[in-house]
Amino acid sequence: MTDSEPNATQPTVRDVIIIGAGLSGIDCAYRLKEQNPDADYLILERRERMGGTWDLFRYPGVRSDSDIYSLSYPFEPWRKPRALAHGNDIREYIEDTAHKFAIAEHIRFGQHVLTADWDSTTDTWTLGVEVGEDRRRETHRARFVIFATGYYDYDNPYTPRFAGADDFTGQIVHPQHWPEDLDYRGKRVVVIGSGATAVSLIPSLAEQAEHVTMLQRSPSYIFSSKQKQYLAPLVQKLLPPQAAHKVIRTRYAAQTAAIVHLTHRFPKLGRKMIRNNVVANLPEDYPVDVHFNPTYNPWDQRMCMVPDADLFADITEGKVEMVTDHIDRFDATGVTLTSGKHLDADIIVTATGLQLLGFGGTRLRVDGAEVKPHDRFVFKSYLIEDVPNLAWSVGYTNASWTLRADMTARAVADLIRYMRTNGYTHAYPHLGSEVMGSRPLWDLKAGYVERSPDALPKSGTRGHWQVRHNYYRDAIDHRINKVEESMVFGRA
Secondary structure (H helix, E strand, O other): OOOOOOOOOOOOEEEEEEEOOOHHHHHHHHHHHHHOOOOOEEEEEOOOOOOOHHHHOOOOOOEOOOOHHHHOOOOOOOOOOOOOOEHHHHHHHHHHHHHHOOOHHHEEEOEEEEEEEEEOOOOEEEEEEEEOOOOEEEEEEEEEEEEOOOOEOOOOOOOOOOOOHHHOOOEEEOHHHOOOOOOOOOOEEEEEOOOHHHHHHHHHHHOOOOEEEEEEOOOOOEEEEOOOOOHHHHHHHHOOHHHHHHHHHHHHHHHHHHHHHHHHHOHHHHHHHHHHHHHHOOOOOOOHHHHOOOOOOOOOOOOEEEEOOHHHHHHHOOOEEEEEOOEEEEEOOEEEEOOOOEEEOOEEEEOOOOOEOHHHHOEEEEOOEEEOHHHOEEEOOOEEOOOOOEEEOOOOOOOOHHHHHHHHHHHHHHHHHHHHHHOOOEEEEOOOOOOOOOEOOOOOOOHHHHOOOOOOOEEOOOHHHOOOOOHHHHHHHHHOOOOOOOEEEEOO
16 A cells, blocks of 8 residues: 555545544544554544534533543543543543644544445545535545444434424424523423433533423433542552553453443342442432333443432432423423323423434445445444445444444554555455344444434344454454454455
C-alpha cells in the first residue's frame, strides 16, 4: 500500500479511511499508526465536532452507563474521579486524546458518507460523500475502509405514534434531539421510558422541575453504584499513570464480567441481589415489585446504573413519581393511561429508544452489486463475509463499548500491516461451502434490537463466525489470532 498521486480526475488514494470520529474512530486511528507509522489515513466525520455519541446527546444528566475506566482507552488514562462519567467529560477526553496523538489533524468534518463502492480491478474503495450544509458531492478513495459509525440512526430516534399527540398543548421532545433552550424549571415533566437515557435524565430534571413522572410500560433492572472510589485513588498514588490505569481498567472489566457471568448462571440470585439493592435505597413500604421487578432475567437487556442512588433518592423525596402503566392517549394537558389515571404535564419526554442503523446508513456495493448487511456473516466480530478491505467496530452488550472497540482496532491494524508487509492489495473472510447456522448479532431482548432484525449483519453459530459477548474469551482469541485464518488474500 503506497500513496497514489492525485490527478485532475481522481482523488488521492489513501491507505485507510476511517468513518466516524467518536470513541471507536479515534481508537482505530491510534492503533493504525501504532502498527503502521507510515500509513496515510483520513477520518471522515459527519458532524462538526468529534465525540460521536457523546457529542450528539446533550440532554441534562447525560452520562456513561458503563464504568469510565473500562470505557476509556487503554493507552490514555482517565484522570477524573467519577466512575460513571458525564457525557461532556467523555467528549472532552476523546478530543484531548485526538489532539495529544496528532489524530485531530487527520479529521475532516461535515462529511456524510452516503455510498461505498469497491472496485476489484483497482482494489480500492470509492466513497460518495455529502459535504457541508450545501450538501455538495465529493469522492474519496481508499485501499481500506473502517466503519466506526456506531449502531444507531443519528437522525431518527424511535418514537412510537401516540394517539392524541397533536392535541397536547405543551412540548414533546426526544432526548436524542434535546432543544438547547428547553426551559423545564417549575414545570411538570412526564418521561416515557425506563432505560439508560431515562434514568440518567430524570434526576437532572428533578433538580429544577416542579415534578417529574417516570412512566414505564414494564420495569427495567436499575442498580445503584457508588461514585466514590477507594481502589482507584490508591492505585493512582502508588503507580505511574499508565500502570495505574491498566490495573484499574482490568479490575473494572473483571468485575463486570464476573457479575454478568454470575447473574447469567444464577438468574434467581441475580434478581435477588438487584432487588435487595433497590429495597435498601427506597422507603420500607415502597411497592418495589410493581415498579422494579422486570419479567426478563438480568442482562437479557442492559443494566441501568444510577450513581449514588440518585434516582431512588428523588423518589424517596417525592420529586420523582414512578408509574407502571400503558398509554391510552395524549390530550391537551398530559397523558391518559389505560387504567384511567391522568398524568398532568407541561413537557413530555419520549425516552423511547433508538433505531438501529448499520454502517451509518452507507450503501455498500462490491463491483456494482449491493451488499445487504443482514445477508452477511460477521467474521471475528469486525470483518464482513466476502467484503474486501472493510472492517467495522461494534461494542459489547454486557460490557464497556471500548473493550471490544480497542480489540477491533488492534486486530484491523494488524491485518493492514500483514497486507502491506506481504504486498497484498485485498483481503476478505470467506465461509465457502460450509453450512453455517445464523443468529442475531446481539443477544439482547431490547426493543431497539427486536424492532430492526435486518439492520445489522448476522452472527454465525461456531468458530470465529460466532459473535460472542465475552470480553475475556475474545481477549484470549485475540492474543493467539492467526491473521490468515479463513481469509482470502490477493493482488489486483
